[in-house]
Amino acid sequence: MDLKFDPFPILESERLIFRKVTQDDAPEILELRGDPVLMRYIPRPLAKNLEEARAYISMLEDNLSEGQHVNWGIVPKWHGKLVGTAGLFRIQPHNFRCEIGYMLLGDFHGMGLATEAVDTLLTYAFQNLGFHSVEAVIDPENTASEQVLVKSGFVREGFFKENCYWDGKFLDSAVYSILKRNHKAGQIQ
Secondary structure (H helix, E strand, C coil), X not given: CCCCXXXXXXXXXXXXXXXXXCHHHHHHHXXXXXXXXXXXXXXXXXXXXXXXXXXXXXXXXXXHHCCCCEEEEEEECCCCCCCEEEEXXXXXXHHCEEEEEEEECHHHCCCCHHHXXXXXXXXXXXXXXXXXXXXXXXXXXXXXXXXXXXXXXXXXXXXXXXXXXXXXXXXXXXXXXXXXXXXXXXXXX
């Protein structure tokens, strides 16, 4: 598997451009990662200020250089600014498997952009990087994310009771996956 991301792969779909997240995106990252409504299903600390947003972007850059994950900023062609992120995480080259994650600002929900983003990243993961399978781990209460995954051809593989401890509570996780042979680029169900 060729997991070198230099130069950084810029991707494009019908309505979206996927580009590298830079320090200039700190205000938008703060808006995403600092919103308790958007982050309610993501067991990670909220970004409280621009410094924390910049630290998050630096972490993305470090993980990219180490081949641990690749994360794109999502920019609608008609908008011009970053409105979300999507990436391939927990890359397991020896298993030809990785995890996908995505998030969008609330004003961009319900437009099919998350599904378009997932399809674009799946196409890249399978056709360009050579992955065999991609998984997504979500909070079972996140029905909007579940709908995106099902539309994109994912199937539920498992449900784990209280397998994640966050903010003083044990949380459940649902695991979805898709195999390369079951992905049909651009043919969202």
